[in-house]
Amino acid sequence: METPTKTIVVASGKGGTGKTLMSVSLAGHFDSENYKVHYIDADVEEPNGRIFMKPENLKSVPVMTQVPEMKKDSCSGCGKCQQFCAFNAIVAIGSKVMIFPELCHGCPGCVAVCPEDALRMVDRQIGVITEGDSGNINFIEGRLNEGEAMPTPVLTELFKYIEDYPGIRIIDSPPGTSCSVMKSMEEGDIIVLMTEPTPFGLHDVKLASELALKLGKPVYGIINRSDLGNSDEMKKYFASRNIPVLGEIPFMRDVAVAYSGGNKDMGNKFSEKIAEIALKIRKELKI
């Protein structure tokens, strides 16, 4: 049976609410129902999915960005490159330039404006995309190199990489509400927001919800550790925005312990919760 292609983005706002836990669990569940599944780790600053998915047969592709370098000694010290650069990534000192690669956004503006044709753009590696098998599940991870400032080029490459991958694609997105999260949400047919019933969880899920709704995406909520805090307030918020709650998962110490050890098998009680949530997702995606 061919699986229609659908993308589920798991996001949150607040960190530590269970995005990876849910993404990995849903991937396992859909796989057990014989769907073709891709698990995509888009938390490129701190990708942890591989701890649980334990992928094999890894192959990697470097993620490159572009930065300028001097190609010949013809700098006249005019400073037009520095004037043009919006990011202070190139500074003219006498008849040389100093380049700050981590600040460069990769637009070839400085090269274009240099009257002496002294600059050219060259490749620089900022991260890596890794693909592998986790049983029948296809594993793809984006990873930003330590010390790098900007995650978005890695995300752009990652989503290009999986563009034509057919089947159920589960994107494990980063925390927060910045443009990395927006880029991830843009890929989704639906967005599932993981949250916890604390004031932090509520504050952040409101931001994440607004972002998802602004993008015009169908949004759903899951309340994790639902018995530790004020779930009613959380549910009230979701209801006020017409965001259906797919499930409430109480705190289960053995799930926390299994998660801590990188163990995907979270026990029967948890698996039942995942099955309920997966069924609702299938209905929403019409698969």
Added chain:
Amino acid sequence: MKQVTIVSGKGGTGKTSVTASLAKHIDIPVVLVDADVDAANLGLLVENGEETEPEKFYSGYEAVINQEKCIGCGACADACPFDAIKFDDRTGKYNVNSYECEGCRYCLLFCGLKAITMHKNEAGTWLVRTVNSDKILVKAELGIAQDNSGKLVAHLRKKAASIVEESEKDFILIDGPPGIGCPVHAAIGNVDLVVITVEPSLSSLSDLERLYKTANGFKLRTAIIVNKYDLNTDITDKITKFASEKGIEVLDYLPFNKKVPELLSQNKTPYEIPEFAEKIDNIWSGIKRIINL
């Protein structure tokens, strides 16, 4: 002036809860900075106080195409390195997607009709909350889907530094963001101590290693707090071993306690639990000792 930032790598390990608990206990005047600007929560746990009007923060620029001048040639769209310029079927002209535009201005080089202008990008808002003469909070809210959050963090820290200069405060405590990217760099740059909160999970340990590499790259001193340590004592041991190998001090180990989220839901800090109060006191003594405060 001394500065300490609390970061984590992995989200959800307790940065804000620890920062707020410390803030409750600190026995000297302090300026608090909430540097987790796209999910700023510290204000929920710090006492209320008089707040300044939120001020707009501008960071970078975004391109705007004048629809009357545009003739739909598409040169700008072909040139844009970020695919931020799109054709509008209804008008036959081009528009810049402000979320995708990075403000590089490369497109300006290609528009012969000068139809493109750069507008200041409003990235977010910030304000100062004065709880009392000994405690001030500087916080911001990054606009949804914005990038450049490192600049906003840097701005907040500059503001905190100027408050310290003007008043009698000597200490800045920064609640950092998760991850290892630009906003984290801005939050930890030049501080006297980077405190990393970790939980005993392989995920958090992996993130600790990446964050440590990042902080070490900046040549910054680090210390560790292990939160919810009893959820997996094997991994807590691994963290202790990592710390010892790198010569990092573990300030203390906080146990998992269901009362913590209950207290948080009442906008109270874990400091209310006597066992935690003792440990927070210990952590604060450790911090003071390390930074010579």
